[in-house]
């Protein structure tokens with residue numbers, strides 16, 4: 001039986017509540033921006049997910065609040081409508097979280113896989129909550145920041161090799177990290193550290209946002225339609241820390257203007273294994289790879305975790321960010337998002353051909 005899982009779930013709950021402790025009721029209950037739902041939705045969703053997977057599906061008990069199932073389902077109640085919904089808040093929200101946890105604390109762990117799933121789900125929502133708080137300018141003081149790295153930007157060479165990609169069967173992993181398989185990765189070069197705020201500002205000052213030359217067609221259209229002509233955070237951040245909150249479109253243009261490109265996710269995983277990447281965890285790293293299933297992919301435990309997102313629309317991000325919880329930091333983990341998204345704690349690591 002896995003050791004310490006229930007204690008880790010309690011620690012995660014303390015983290016969750018600690019992250020929102022400094023917010024006013026108004027900040028907690030209203031969406032940070034049109035794109036985000038209110039933070040109270042995330043907490044209700046965390047409880048509903050735990051109730052569904054541990055109390056209902058694993059232990060076979062009825063849902064504690066079946067009338068809330070649709071409201072707190074991420075697909076049934078997408079972000080755009082969460083701000084208009086009648087959500088639990090105040091003591092009613094805390095009561096729901098505590099009641100579900102009291103129930104789940106009596107559910108036998110079994111092999112621990114579903115408890116681990118629920119635990120990691122809560123920690124992942126911590127990061128989406130922090131994304132909203134970053135947009136509000138209300139990150140908690142305890143929140144991590146990327147380390148300053150004043151070293152010149154150097155590209156390391158990685159030889160071509162047959163590389164073991166993905167997670168083995170000996171640890172927890174999501175379905176999209178499996179099956180583990182061998183993939184030929186040709187030789188390439190990759191930056192030892194992420195690009196910095198200083199380098200980003202230099203690109204912007206050189207007209208990076210004004211000339212379509214280095215942008216993809218879709219990226220330039222996004223830039224133009226949304227009036228994206230600078231990156232305020234890069235100007236106010238420490239010049240020597242990794243630039244964050246950049247979209248894939250911007251990262252791609254910045255890389256092209258630097259006579260480089262983004263790494264594929266397989267190059268990234270190969271470089272992580274070769275130990276040439278400094279600053280993994282300063283920020284998520286956009287890769288050029290679309291989000292697809294590995295050969296022989298099987299959805300587990302449900303299609304909506306990964307499979308419904310497969311295709312050309314999403315891009316994979318690798319690594320983790322400075323606000324990602326320790327437990328979910330893993331070099332085989334695959335994050336994904338749309339190329340226009342700017343709210344992630346995501347930056348850019350340059351790559352090039354050998």
Ligand SMILES: [Fe+2]
Nearest residue numbers: 045074121125
């Ligand atoms: Fe979720």
